[in-house]
Amino acid sequence: MSTPEHHEEEPVTKNGFTDPGLAHHRPRRADVEPKADRRAERQVAALFGLSALGTIIAIWAYFGLDAGDGSDVDAVHRMNLWIGIGVFLAMVGIGFGAIHWAKTLMRDHEMVEERHALRTSDENREAAIQNLKDGVTDSGLGTPDEAGTGVKRRSLLKGSLITALAIAPLSVLVPQIGNMGSDWNISKFRHTMWGPGVRLTRDPDGSPIKAADVTIGSVFHVIPEGLNDLEHHEKMAEKAKAVVLLLRLNPEDLKIQEGREDWSFDGVIAYSKICTHVGCPVALYEQQTHHLLCPCHQSTFDVSDGAKVVFGPAKRPLPQLPISVDDDGYIVAQNDFDEPVGPSYWTRLKGDSTTEATSVEEESH
Amino acid sequence: MGTKLNNAAGGTANFVDDRTSIGGFVKFFARKLFPDHWSFMLGEIALYSFVVLLLSGVFLTAFFVPSMTEVHYEGAFETMHGVSMTEAFASTLKISFEVPGGLLIRQIHHWSALLFLAAIMTHMCRVFFTGAFRKPRELNWLVGFTLMVLGLAAGFTGYSLPDDVLSGNGLRIIDGVVKSIPIIGSYTSYWLFGGEYPGGDIIPRLFTAHILLVPGLILALIAVHLFLVFLHKHTQYPGGGKTDRNVVGLPLFPVYTAKAGGFFFVVFGIIALVAAVFTINPVWNYGPYDPSPVSAGTQPDWYILFVDGALRLMPGWLFGIPMEWEIFGYTLSMNILLPALIMPGLFFGFIAMYPWIEKWATGDRGEKHVLDRPRNVPVRTGIGVATITFYVILVLEGSNDIVATLFHLSLNDLTIFFQWAIFILPPIMFWVTKRICMGLQRKDRELVLHGHETGTIVRHENGEYIEVHSPLDEQEVWLRVSHDDIAPLEVAPEYNENGVRRKGYRWDRFKQALSRFYYEERISPVTKAEYDEAQHHHGHGNAEADIQAADAKDADERLTGEWNKVEDEAK
Numbered sequence: 031m032s033t034p035e036h037h038e039e040e041p042v043t044k045n046g047f048t049d050p051g052l053a054h055h056r057p058r059r060a061d062v063e064p065k066a067d068r069r070a071e072r073q074v075a076a077l078f079g080l081s082a083l084g085t086i087i088a089i090w091a092y093f094g095l096d097a098g099d100g101s102d103v104d105a106v107h108r109m110n111l112w113i114g115i116g117v118f119l120a121m122v123g124i125g126f127g128a129i130h131w132a133k134t135l136m137r138d139h140e141m142v143e144e145r146h147a148l149r150t151s152d153e154n155r156e157a158a159i160q161n162l163k164d165g166v167t168d169s170g171l172g173t174p175d176e177a178g179t180g181v182k183r184r185s186l187l188k189g190s191l192i193t194a195l196a197i198a199p200l201s202v203l204v205p206q207i208g209n210m211g212s213d214w215n216i217s218k219f220r221h222t223m224w225g226p227g228v229r230l231t232r233d234p235d236g237s238p239i240k241a242a243d244v245t246i247g248s249v250f251h252v253i254p255e256g257l258n259d260l261e262h263h264e265k266m267a268e269k270a271k272a273v274v275l276l277l278r279l280n281p282e283d284l285k286i287q288e289g290r291e292d293w294s295f296d297g298v299i300a301y302s303k304i305c306t307h308v309g310c311p312v313a314l315y316e317q318q319t320h321h322l323l324c325p326c327h328q329s330t331f332d333v334s335d336g337a338k339v340v341f342g343p344a345k346r347p348l349p350q351l352p353i354s355v356d357d358d359g360y361i362v363a364q365n366d367f368d369e370p371v372g373p374s375y376w377t378r379l380k381g382d383s384t385t386e387a388t389s390v391e392e393e394s395h
Numbered sequence: 396m397g398t399k400l401n402n403a404a405g406g407t408a409n410f411v412d413d414r415t416s417i418g419g420f421v422k423f424f425a426r427k428l429f430p431d432h433w434s435f436m437l438g439e440i441a442l443y444s445f446v447v448l449l450l451s452g453v454f455l456t457a458f459f460v461p462s463m464t465e466v467h468y469e470g471a472f473e474t475m476h477g478v479s480m481t482e483a484f485a486s487t488l489k490i491s492f493e494v495p496g497g498l499l500i501r502q503i504h505h506w507s508a509l510l511f512l513a514a515i516m517t518h519m520c521r522v523f524f525t526g527a528f529r530k531p532r533e534l535n536w537l538v539g540f541t542l543m544v545l546g547l548a549a550g551f552t553g554y555s556l557p558d559d560v561l562s563g564n565g566l567r568i569i570d571g572v573v574k575s576i577p578i579i580g581s582y583t584s585y586w587l588f589g590g591e592y593p594g595g596d597i598i599p600r601l602f603t604a605h606i607l608l609v610p611g612l613i614l615a616l617i618a619v620h621l622f623l624v625f626l627h628k629h630t631q632y633p634g635g636g637k638t639d640r641n642v643v644g645l646p647l648f649p650v651y652t653a654k655a656g657g658f659f660f661v662v663f664g665i666i667a668l669v670a671a672v673f674t675i676n677p678v679w680n681y682g683p684y685d686p687s688p689v690s691a692g693t694q695p696d697w698y699i700l701f702v703d704g705a706l707r708l709m710p711g712w713l714f715g716i717p718m719e720w721e722i723f724g725y726t727l728s729m730n731i732l733l734p735a736l737i738m739p740g741l742f743f744g745f746i747a748m749y750p751w752i753e754k755w756a757t758g759d760r761g762e763k764h765v766l767d768r769p770r771n772v773p774v775r776t777g778i779g780v781a782t783i784t785f786y787v788i789l790v791l792e793g794s795n796d797i798v799a800t801l802f803h804l805s806l807n808d809l810t811i812f813f814q815w816a817i818f819i820l821p822p823i824m825f826w827v828t829k830r831i832c833m834g835l836q837r838k839d840r841e842l843v844l845h846g847h848e849t850g851t852i853v854r855h856e857n858g859e860y861i862e863v864h865s866p867l868d869e870q871e872v873w874l875r876v877s878h879d880d881i882a883p884l885e886v887a888p889e890y891n892e893n894g895v896r897r898k899g900y901r902w903d904r905f906k907q908a909l910s911r912f913y914y915e916e917r918i919s920p921v922t923k924a925e926y927d928e929a930q931h932h933h934g935h936g937n938a939e940a941d942i943q944a945a946d947a948k949d950a951d952e953r954l955t956g957e958w959n960k961v962e963d964e965a966k
Contacts, residue, residue, distance in 0.1 A: 042638045044877040046923025050869040052636035052643065092495055100471030100492035110499045114671020117499075121664030128657030136650050143428045143642050145628055145764060148531050212590030216581040219591075233687050251687060262465035262479070263595040270567070270592055270686035303687065308571025308706065308731060309592075310564055311689045325691045326568060327707045328796065328806060341807055343730050345711035345719035373571035374719055374728040375581045 052140060060134045070134035077127030084119025091116055216377070219370045222254070222272040224351060224363045229255035230276055230300065238360045239276065244298050249315050250276040252300065254363070271371050273303040273311060274351050276361065279320060279334055287336040293352035298361070300351040301337045304372040305329055307344035322348070346374070428644040429651050430631035434521045439655055441514035442617065443662040444507040448549075451504040452606065458494055460486040461556065461602035463595045472679055480558075480683030483598045487557040487678055502670035508550050509675075510666060512698040515543045523749070523779050526767035527630045530759070533750040535623040538616055540747045545613050547698055552605035554696055557676075558598055563684030565695055566597065568706070575731035593684070632766050633877055635870045639764045692796055701786055704793030705734030708813055746782075755906045756913040758884055770839070771878045771920075773832035774913045780828040781821035788817050836918035839875040842867060843921045844929040851951055863948070872926075880919045884910040 042049040059066040091112035097105045150158075166172035170184035229238045233251040236258040244250065252274040257265060281297040294300070301322070305312045310326035320334040329342035337348035349371050352364035370378055412418045429435075462482040468475045470485065471492040490497040519539065522528055528536040555562040570592045574580045589596030628642045637643050645651065682688070695703050711718055711730045718730035745752075753775060769776040791798055792813045799806040846864035854860050867875075886903040890896055 042640075042877075045880065045920050047873060047876050047926070049638065049877070050635040050873050053634070053870045097495055101473050103472075103492070106492055106498060109495055110502070111671050113496045114499050114503075114667050117667035118664045118671065121660040121667060123660075123664075125657040125660030125662075125664060128653040128660070132650050132653035132657070136653060138645065138650075140431075140643050140645060141428055142636070143628070143644075145640050145642060145762075147762065148627070207586060210587075210589060210596075211582060211585035212594070214582060214585055216585060219581065234685070253687070262481075263463070266593050266684075266686060267591045273687045307711070308568045308575075308735075310567060310571075310693075311687055313687075313689045314691060325689055325693050325796070326564060327703070328810065329711065339711050342810075343706060343709050343711050343718075343734075345717050345728070345730055373574050373731070374726045375574040375584075376577050376579075376725055376727075377581065378726045379721060379724050 074127045074131045077123050081120050081123025084116050088113050088116025224366045228363045230361045231255050241355045244278045252276045274300050275303045276300045283334045285335045300353045301348040302371040306346040309372045425648040426646040430644040437518035443659045444511040447507040451500045454500045458490045461599045463598050483558040484683040505675045506670045507666050512546050524769045528750040529763040538620045549609045552601045557678045558684050559678035560681045572735040575728040700793030701789040704789035708792045709734040756909040770832040770835040773829040777825040777829040781825035784824040785821045843875050876920045881914050883914045
């Protein structure tokens with residue numbers, strides 16, 4: 031099959047030039063010098079020895095090093111390091127040894143193998159097609175052959191089989207997919223835990239916030255009262271929508287939006303913390319510029335001007351939470367957000383499917 | 396002992412062959428030839444890092460708990476004591492701190508994932524620039540392309556499993572992107588998360604995808620990929636004796652068994668060293684997932700950066716026009732759809748389709764087993780560099796906050812720069828690359844026709860100075876003249892002699908336009924006639940100069956020899 035440096039075919043010509051054939055083989059040092067040959071052999075053996083040493087190091091590190099009970103991070107890292115170095119040596123010793131062996135001592139005379147066109151022969155193709163045709167005829171799926179063997183064409187079977195095959199997966203997929211989306215009630219996007227009188231509390235401990243505690247320039251990461259009492263999954267889902275940033279600006283700096291005159295007081299204002307782009311928490315507040323920055327994609331919102339987008343990929347302002355102060359001096363929500371928080375979705379502007387009566391809300395900008 | 400061993404081996408071989416006819420396979424595989432080149436190892440790195448992923452992954456599954464059940468942490472890592480978290484996160488901490496060597500395996504797993512994708516993409520670049528995707532390998536290009544996409548899926552699903560703050564925010568971004576899909580977006584989000592985000596199902600679902608579905612598909616496709624490599628036999632770089640009808644190389648057994656097998660151990664060893672020395676994804680510093688906190692400098696793993704970069708690049712408002720549209724009361728978020736779904740779709744679509752695009756331009760030219768030197772296909776090389784430029788801009792934009800901090804730039808300026816650059820730089824890079832390639836082709840012509848510069852200057856009697864050139868040897872010449880000189884396609888006219896419009900003319904015109912784009916402007920390789928003409932010119936016209944050149948060469952050698960002697964004595 032492989033005949034070194036030998037062509038049966040005519041040499042290839044390109045642009046008038048003739049293929050000169052394989053370049054002259056140059057012997058390696060170990061091919062001509064017995065000393066170099068022996069040296070290479072020793073080097074390969076040494077590398078394999080290094081690998082064995084690496085294995086010993088890794089096992090020594092596992093048994094010999096004390097990582098304690100895991101509370102000492104440095105000890106964990108030390109063990110990590112030594113086992114890793116052991117594995118490294120164990121592996122590269124074998125690897126470099128084998129490669130060095132191949133490169134210095136194994137045959138390096140290039141050999142030539144002919145390629146064969148991938149296309150099968152014409153006879154083969156014809157035979158293949160004929161076999162398929164015969165099969166089709168035998169099954170009755172195709173037209174009867176000219177010889178008229180009397181095989182009927184069964185188009186009814188063909189049609190019904192294709193239909194059955196096409197719909198059969200649904201018998202499994204519909205229950206499977208149907209179950210995966212839980213209750214499919216996407217109107218949950220519209221509602222958060224906020225409602226009339228719900229106190230704004232600190233994230234994560236849930237302590238309520240007194241209006242007097244909110245000094246100018248301060249920021250509070252806020253969750254609704256009662257969130258921490260929820261079961262874990264429910265809590266996560268609610269928290270993912272309900273988190274709010276409460277800030278106090280100098281009232282002169284704050285441009286109150288039309289129709290939202292009583293949604294804030296004394297420069298104290300609350301916005302949804304969920305980015306209207308793809309939903310990251312908008313957690314970075316720049317006090318000097320009154321800008322809120324989303325660290326995921328850098329959407330920047332101006333909290334002094336209705337949290338409108340001043341930079342980045344978001345299009346809509348952050349929804350504002352209407353707030354006031356209750357009789358005990360704690361900050362409370364007046365109501366839920368008047369629009370869905372977070373990223374846009376197809377039916378965002380459509381009314382609530384569960385309370386069809388509510389009018390379609392218009393975009394404020 | 397040797398004889399005993401041989402007898403045992405022979406007995407086993409006999410036993411197995413009697414029952415499997417494996418002899419045929421061994422005969423076929425053992426001495427199969429593979430050409431030698433460092434760039435052929437890139438795909439191997441991908442394969443071997445996948446093996447390391449499987450090995451380390453099995454270790455991790457022994458300890459990881461894919462559950463979103465809430466626990467209050469009481470483990471070894473004291474800073475987290477009492478913190479509410481999911482079992483997924485708690486078990487990740489356990490692997491890191493309480494399983495001896497567990498942290499090492501976690502880091503090996505993560506580093507090999509990064510290497511896996513890096514190797515796949517570099518391998519794709521090699522295949523692209525050398526034209527190894529041409530007939531008959533178009534299908535294998537598609538298989539490899541699918542492997543790359545599956546690699547992204549494997550990476551992302553695995554990245555999300557520890558349920559830490561960073562990966563949770565990553566999932567939230569996915570949720571936001573999914574919701575932007577018209578009509579079915581909200582329901583797709585419910586389907587994915589088992590209800591409202593984040594729900595209690597996503598971690599177990601991702602786990603199944605990560606350890607069963609995706610790696611199963613990857614394994615199957617790797618088998619197809621390698622089967623096709625064996626079937627087609629490996630491509631080879633151009634050179635004397637290497638043709639489209641043969642393969643020149645060394646046998647699988649023993650040379651490549653040692654080299655490629657050894658290389659697996661090298662890849663494994665180096666990943667282990669990196670994992671031992673460099674911390675990756677220290678989730679204990681980030682904390683468990685909570686929808687509220689996030690830190691500056693959040694980044695996905697590098698292979699997702701291009702999508703994240705596109706999301707960052709796309710403005711919500713473009714010249715005062717909103718990129719979120721309201722159509723009959725329905726919301727269409729082009730600011731999300733365009734960068735996160737349409738762009739990757741078109742980008743990947745182009746990559747998958749590329750072999751056919753080039754085929755339309757070139758016309759069907761039979762099986763190609765000798766690789767192209769990138770310079771000899773300037774338009775393809777230009778397209779490749781432009782595509783890489785496009786990709787790199789998105790990757791840089793995906794870490795724009797880090798780049799801005801590192802180079803003390805304004806984040807906003809950087810984004811605005813990239814917003815323009817994404818349109819301007821790729822065409823410029825295309826043009827520059829094409830010109831460089833053509834320059835290199837001209838240089839090749841020059842070399843073939845006039846030989847190497849020797850640095851030896853000869854003075855004629857008439858006072859003229861010339862530099863002596865030494866001719867190329869036949870191997871050097873062949874390398875530079877053996878590629879095809881592809882001319883643009885000619886198409887049959889629109890109307891035949893009877894004035895009837897023929898079918899398929901428009902399609903032909905399109906292919907012709909494409910072909911002109913590829914091959915209109917080209918540097919043809921030197922032909923034998925040109926070569927002979929140049930040799931003739933050198934040989935006769937300047938016989939005297941040649942004699943002088945030979946003298947000068949002798950003098951040069953003598954001087955060098957003397958200089959070396961002086962140097963040796965000085966030592």
